[in-house]
Amino acid sequence: MRDPEDEFVLEGRKQVDDAVAAGWQPLLLVTRGETFTGELFDALADTRTPQDVLGLFARPKGQKVLATNAPVVVLEGVQDPGNVGTIIRLAAAFDCGGVLLLPGCADPFAPKAIRASVGAVLRVPVAQGTLADLDGVPLFAADGNGEFIDPPAKNAMIVFGNEGRGVSDEIRRRARLIAIPMSNRVESLNVAASAAILLARSYELRRK
Numbered sequence: 001m002r003d004p005e006d007e008f009v010l011e012g013r014k015q016v017d018d019a020v021a022a023g024w025q026p027l028l029l030v031t032r033g034e035t036f037t038g039e040l041f042d043a044l045a046d047t048r049t050p051q052d053v054l055g056l057f058a059r060p061k062g063q064k065v066l067a068t069n070a071p072v073v074v075l076e077g078v079q080d081p082g083n084v085g086t087i088i089r090l091a092a093a094f095d096c097g098g099v100l101l102l103p104g105c106a107d108p109f110a111p112k113a114i115r116a117s118v119g120a121v122l123r124v125p126v127a128q129g130t131l132a133d134l135d136g137v138p139l140f141a142a143d144g145n146g147e148f149i150d151p152p153a154k155n156a157m158i159v160f161g162n163e164g165r166g167v168s169d170e171i172r173r174r175a176r177l178i179a180i181p182m183s184n185r186v187e188s189l190n191v192a193a194s195a196a197i198l199l200a201r202s203y204e205l206r207r208k
Contacts, residue, residue, distance in 0.1 A: 005059075006058060006059055007027065007056055007057065007058055007059060008056075008057055008059055008109035008110075008114070009054055009055065009056055009057075009111065010054070010055045010057065010114065011053070011054055011111065012052075012053060013052060013053045015055070015114070015119060016029070016053050016054075016055035018119050018122065019055065019057060019119070019122050022122050022123060024057050024122060025057075026055040026056060026057055027056045027057060027058055028055070028056040029053060029054070029055050029056075030053070030054040030055075030056075031052060031053055031054075032052045032053070033052075059109055060126070063098070063125040063126060063127045064098070064125060064127065065097055065098025065099065065100050065125050065126075065127050065129075066097045066098065066125075067097050067137050067138075067154075067155055067156055067157050068097060068154065068155060069097070069154050069155075069206075070095055070096050070097045070153075070154055070202075070206060071096055071097060071140075071151070071152050071153070071154060071155075071156045071157060071158050071202055072096060072097045072098050072099070072100055072137075072156075072157045072158070073087060073090075073091045073096050073098070073099045073100070073157075073158055073160065073195070073199070074099075074100045074101075074102065074129075074134065074157050074158065074159040074160070075087060075099065075100070075101050075102065075105050075159075075160055076102045076104070076105070076159055076160070076161045076162065076167055076168060076171060077102070077103075077104035077105060077161060077162035077165070077168070078101075078105050078106065078160065078161070078162060078163065078191060079104065079105070079106050079162065079163060080106060080163060081106040081107065081108075081110045081112040081113035081116065082112055082113070082116045082192075083106075083116075083163065083190070083191050083192045084101070084105060084106045084107075084108050084113045084116070085108070085112065085113035085114060085115065085116025085117035085118075085120075085121065086116045086117070086192040086195075087099065087160065087191070087192055087195045088108060088113070088116075088117040088120050088121050088124055088126060089116065089117045089118055089120040090192070090195050090196055090199050091120070091124050091199065092117075092120035092123055092124045093120075093199075094199040094200055094202065094203035095203060095206075096124070096199065096202075097125070098124060098125035098126065098127065099124060099125070099126045099127070100127055100128075100129045100133060100157070101126070101127070101128050101129065102129060102130065102131065103130065104162070108121055108126050109121065131170065134157060134159075134174065137155075137156060137157050138152060138155060138156040138157070138176075139156070139157050139159065139171075139174055139175040139176070140152055140156055140157070140158050140159070140175055140176050140177075140178055141158070141159040141160075141161070141167045141171050141172065141175035141176070141177055141178065142158070142159065142160050142161070142166075142167070142177075142178055142179075142180070142191075142194045142195070142198060143161075143166055143167055143172065143177040143178065143179060144166070144179055144188055145177060145179065146176075146177025146178045146179035147176070147177060147178060147179060148179055148180075148181050149176075149178055150201060150202075150205060151178055151198040151199070151201055151202040151205075152202060153202050153205040153206040154206060158178075158198060158199070158202070159171050159175060160191050160194060160195050161191070162191075163190070163191055178198065180194060180197050180198065
C-alpha cells in the first residue's frame with residue numbers, strides 16, 4: 001500500500017506536462033470525464049474550478065542542497081504554504097543552491113505551495129532538515145534587529161523565520177543577522193517579501 005506522504009498531486013494539464021518535461025514520471029494520471037466522472041474528479045481536486053487532469057507523482061527522496069556557488073535558503077517555522085511556495089519560486093529565480101526546511105514548516109508539496117511556486121518546486125532541490133544541517137556553513141538570518149549588510153553571494157545559508165515570530169533564539173545565537181533598510185512607515189515585511197529583497201541582492205552580487 002502506498003503512503004500518501006510519499007506522493008503529491010499536480011492539477012491541470014500544464015503543471016503535469018511541465019513536470020513530465022522536467023523528467024518527472026507520473027505514477028497515475030486521472031482525467032475528468034474519462035478516468036473518473038466529473039463529480040468524482042471535482043471531489044478529488046483541490047481547486048474550486050479544477051482543470052481536466054490530475055497527476056500523481058512520487059515525492060523526491062534524498063535531494064541535496066549545497067551552499068557552494070550560491071547560498072542555500074533555509075526556512076524555519078514558515079507555516080503558510082503560500083509563503084513556502086513563493087520562496088521556493090524565488091530560490092529558482094535567483095539561482096540558489098536549494099531550499100532546506102527545518103521542522104515546523106508547511107509542506108512544500110501541498111497543493112497551495114505547489115501553485116505558489118508555479119512549478120519551481122519541481123526544478124529546485126528541496127529537502128527537510130534539522131539544525132544539525134546548519135553546522136559548518138556560514139549562517140545568516142533575516143531579522144529586523146540585524147545589521148544593514150549585504151547578504152552572502154555564495155558559500156552560506158540564509159534563514160527566513162516564522163511569519164509572526166521570525167527566526168528562533170537558537171538561530172539568532174548562531175547566525176549573523178541581516179536587516180533590510182526601510183522607512184518607518186511600516187513595522188516589518190512579509191517573509192516572502194524579505195526573501196525577495198535579500199535573494200535578489202545576493203544574485204546581483206554573485207553576477208558581478
